[in-house]
Amino acid sequence: MKKLGEDVSAARKRRQFTQRRLAEGAGVSLPTIRRLESGDPGVSLATLAMVLVVLGEGRRLAQLLDASADDVGLMLEQQGLPKRVRSPRKKVASSGSSSGSVSPSDDDAIGEAF
Numbered sequence: 001m002k003k004l005g006e007d008v009s010a011a012r013k014r015r016q017f018t019q020r021r022l023a024e025g026a027g028v029s030l031p032t033i034r035r036l037e038s039g040d041p042g043v044s045l046a047t048l049a050m051v052l053v054v055l056g057e058g059r060r061l062a063q064l065l066d067a068s069a070d071d072v073g074l075m076l077e078q079q080g081l082p083k084r085v086r087s088p089r090k091k092v093a094s095s096g097s098s099s100g101s102v103s104p105s106d107d108d109a110i111g112e113a114f
Contacts, residue, residue, distance in 0.1 A: 002039035004048075009037040011055050025054035 012022050023033045028047050036043045036051065052061050067073070 001041045005037045005039035008048075008051060008055075011057065012037075015055060017055075022051060022054055026050035 012019070017025075019033045019037070020030055023030045026033070026047065027050060032043060032047060033051070036047060049058075049061050052058050063069070
């Protein structure tokens with residue numbers, strides 16, 4: 001959190017924003033900006049998001065844990081995939097038909113296309 005606060009402070013200074021101007025733009029109090037810049041973990045994520053938007057860096061928040069860039073998550077997902085996929089078993093009708101099998105005309109009657 002300390003580094004994040006330092007980074008916010010540096011970004012604010014590069015843009016020549018005062019802490020007061022940043023606070024007003026983000027809709028928070030001046031002490032909240034001071035707490036954020038000092039690395040206080042009690043500052044809400046919503047405050048950080050608004051500060052990023054005011055600093056013109058809102059896209060960075062959108063990229064946070066972007067699924068397409070989540071290499072670890074994609075690797076874990078790949079490991080969990082089944083080795084093969086089997087087609088579902090056909091259900092055999094137990095009543096209603098004298099032979100117990102399903103004919104193509106029965107499929108048409110219940111609206112199945114295949």
